Amino acid sequence: MGLRNMSSVVLSNNVKVIGPKGAPTLMLAHGFGCDQNMWRFMLPTLEKHYQVVLFDYVGSGKSLLTKFSKEKYSALEGYAQDIQDIINELKFTDVTIIGHSVSSTIASIASIAMPNIIKKIIMVCPSPCFLNCPPDYKGGFERNDLEELIGLMDKNYIGWANYLAPLVMGTSQSQELIGELSGSFCSTDPVVAKSFANATFFSDYRHILQDIKCPVLILQSSSDALANVSVGEYMASRIPQSQMVVIKAEGHCLHMTDYDYILPIALKFIEPS
């Protein structure tokens, strides 16, 4: 029975485990509109030191679309369950998660559910809430902006069905870099993309920050249209064991545009010498 279920999670979430056996486990959780492919720039370095677990959330990349349920995946808890299922089925006991963007929140939810297993989280360009909540929180967006974004997804349906590039790479990146980054688009089903977008953009998980018990490293980009520096500062001030590093960079995908720069910081955090 165990084997059957294990292979079912491996299939549903297109799980890949690479790197030396017995090395510490590092799980890489992709963000909205993308898949595990977005970690490809960091992977060569990471797989030398760690047992790296790559996966796609149900509905993204090469996951099993048949496993998608609108109900389950209408909130981030559903995605956190994917992480928990993978950890349970593959029997990992000590896991560090690197989560991009919304996956930082998803990893946090999972870590609160399994505090003895998820030991550290690295958040790349995280935001617990994209909405502005006056007076003391500026997520960066008014509800209207985000509703319009979802509307654009509906109205440009066919385009999104084909591909969706990693969200926001920053306008001042060189065209060559944007070209290279978007060379392999992430495939996302339109219905799923919309559910994920709703779960991502209209949620507010600020209240769970104080419950994250593991050490957290926040890597924020100095110029990011989706998650500004003040969002990182807000998170750092509420997560009990957190440290924040602002990377002088443009865009929302530090792990793709500035991976050389963030890798040593991440490695040092995972294994302080």
Add this chain to the structure above:
Amino acid sequence: MSSEVKPDLNHFLSGHLVVNKDRKIIFCNDYIHELINQSDNKVIDTPISKYITKASNIFLDSYIYPLLLTDSTAQEIQITWLNSNGEKIPVIVNIKLDKDGLSYWSVYICINRDKLQNEWLSANKKLEKQSQELFNLATTDPLTGLLNRREFQEQTKKLISQTDRSASTFALLSIDVDFFKHVNDTHGHQVGDKVLIHLAKLFNKNRRANDLVSRFGGEEFILVLPDITNEDAYQLAEKLRLNVERNPIDNIQITLSIGLVVTKKAKKVNLEQLLKTSDKALYMSKATGRNKTSVAELE
């Protein structure tokens, strides 16, 4: 005469823009000025990002530019224009990127098309909601919210065919409330309903994620428990039975008779056989004093 016609982009009812590598506007026709509501000298050299909404800018970064860099063209894409008064105008854009990094934009207002799309989207949303409501009505028991008999049969048949392939077992529990007619006759149907609702809650509370819990009819419930051993299924049945025996509902002592059947590995069964067998076990419980769990073997 035709040689005297000098094409002038300002005569067209469409906007034309040239945007450079830094995404600044370096040329535009009159249609764009009207759209922006600003004179020429202010538009030129301004970033295109200023004239589209925040959401559209995200869309531009995450979809349109990557698409241009891959295919050199992006066609029939809807974004939202922002004029100098802050008004939002839906537009369709066709864009071509040349090898020097200049992009050529054709822009068309699509207010009516957008209205139509919004109507279509809201009708679609309404239909989705209605179809969900109809689905719920068709598949659940209105009193208890559990699966109704028909949905139970559908889902169990699916489970049986999956189990055929996976060589695991599952259990089926037929649960009947003892002397339920007496409860209804003595305390009235409203109290009888309360008992059924209470039991449904209890069964739901004890169910695992993949268990099926249904009201099969009247005062009979059926639970289907995938991936479970004989012993675990028996223990669960007893746990439910004892819970009800020890906790009167609305001060009324209620007991349950339960019939249990567990499938065998790699042995094909059908729903009729299962129901017949669990019914046999349930009958044994009733015939031997009620308030007990009996097990029957599949033939």
